[in-house]
Amino acid sequence: MNSERPADAVPRHGGDLAFARARYPAFTGVWLDLSTGINPVAYPAEFLRIENRRLPGADAMSALLAAARAAYSIPGEVPVVTVPGTELAVHLLPLFFPAATVAIVGPTYGSHRRAWESHGHRVSEIGAVEEVPGDARILILANPNNPDGRVVSPALLAGHARRLAAAGGALVIDEAFADVAPEVSVRPYLGEAPAVVLRSFGKFYGLAGVRLGFVTGLHPVVGRLRALLGDWPVSATAIALGTAALSDADWRAKMRARLRRSTAALHKLLGEVGLAVAGSTDLFTLVANPRARHIHQGLAQEGIWTRVFEERGDWLRLGLTPDKTSFERFARALRKATSTATRG
């Protein structure tokens, strides 16, 4: 049954194991979720006592913002707004512009396109920043890009930011995966160029459930976004965990090295089973293979959930395993799934 209609196996989002369980009820063990780009080794925050009873005070909000400025190297004169997940910012940004031509460097995370289209903007997907049409007022890219890990040189972007803002538009850069590649962040190259930069907390720190992100840049919509979000946009949990994790430069450095090693081990394994890496960051790897759907199914039958893409049947995106045991479990399942797929 599972193999008959593989398109049915394509959920809109990664990470929701309820879908996997419903689709593959024969597997009754503990699922291993490799379907997201969320770090499987979360920042250790169990020691924190969260005060859920009170509204977060101004002092706590200030401490969180200071930690974010330090972690993301945002100077004091550049505004930063705290958001309950950058997904909300993705949905709100289109409200601040009159109907415009929007160019999105794709293929990328689908929420950007849906958000702009649903507010009456005309969206076209372009293959690279260089292809931005002359009439585009808004240019959106993820850097590094999801799911293919492509990186645009940040030095190229300040000029786009200035030109688009001067014409009443904006350059929007989603740096959700820039924590593992800080050299990709556009901030040091922007100077006074008015871009809109999104930073996601949950992915690198492995705490997607706290719903925390930041929007920063000298573009005027950053201030409008702050006004729209009110005085208490994020939870006490987000403030406590965010402040602790973003202040911990030591954990950050060690985690970057660890994710680099994990990615290298994953790529070595992929090479051994004959799968080509189409792109990656140190939080996810994209495999391009004509048998991608079959490999996805083979892994799912072993309780390992990966990400496939409706529009690209040859793509399979893999997150990282949290530890050696789960890596070995994945390796065994992958060898089995790829040998089956090759024979199939």
Next chain:
Amino acid sequence: MNSERPADAVPRHGGDLAFARARYPAFTGVWLDLSTGINPVAYPAEFLRIENRRLPGADAMSALLAAARAAYSIPGEVPVVTVPGTELAVHLLPLFFPAATVAIVGPTYGSHRRAWESHGHRVSEIGAVEEVPGDARILILANPNNPDGRVVSPALLAGHARRLAAAGGALVIDEAFADVAPEVSVRPYLGEAPAVVLRSFGKFYGLAGVRLGFVTGLHPVVGRLRALLGDWPVSATAIALGTAALSDADWRAKMRARLRRSTAALHKLLGEVGLAVAGSTDLFTLVANPRARHIHQGLAQEGIWTRVFEERGDWLRLGLTPDKTSFERFARALRKATSTATRG
């Protein structure tokens, strides 16, 4: 010093003790915060294990919505949207309407007015629902009202909801304090009338830091709000605590009775010291007295923080104390502050 410029002692919001500490540095003990309408006896949620590492799944979101429907008696055919605090909904609702004449039944919580004005709507404050001007497209009221506890008969509201929605507008009812007065909720009276009702989680359950609320009603903006908020609008903490607390009808019933007793004890004390109750719910009480600012200062000097109002120098709003010890501490300080104020 403290008594010279009492207007300086008026913060924009209650509940931020950092302001109190900065204003009254001579008090170095533990502050007792009576400046909010948040239940000081929080729903006991320490036993819950919160999974912060993953994005909340669709199953968890569904369970939260089901609990909210049960707690607020919302039938299945009426949409409900989960929001990270109703404050965000207050800010977003004005986006969905072209510039309109907005009538707010006041005096009330200031965010409504600021939000509608900042989006170019013309806002007028009216003294009662009956005074709504003929050209008003939007009518906003809190029921029960904050800070004076006034209640509008919910049976009167369905007609307004129908009339305003038919004209492209809306009736917006903020039921932030309706948990202590469920008979005030408009839901059973609405039928198919398309209102927009806000329900706040943090106040009655004493968990304001989790940032959770709901927007419900048959008005089309409820669906637009859902689309705008994206798929993961609230945190894992909000989902876990919200689902547990909203499902607990037994705790809810006992807490209503307890808050009623606490409010009766507070009113008895106020009578003993000669302070008139201008209005109340079972989560806060409004005192009207020409010496209100002086009483506020006297209490603050004893480390007890209450709410005063810039525009009404004769008002003092008091939240409830969490236990007998703090009630007695408050009673002593209030007797002292009122006798000083009387003599002063």
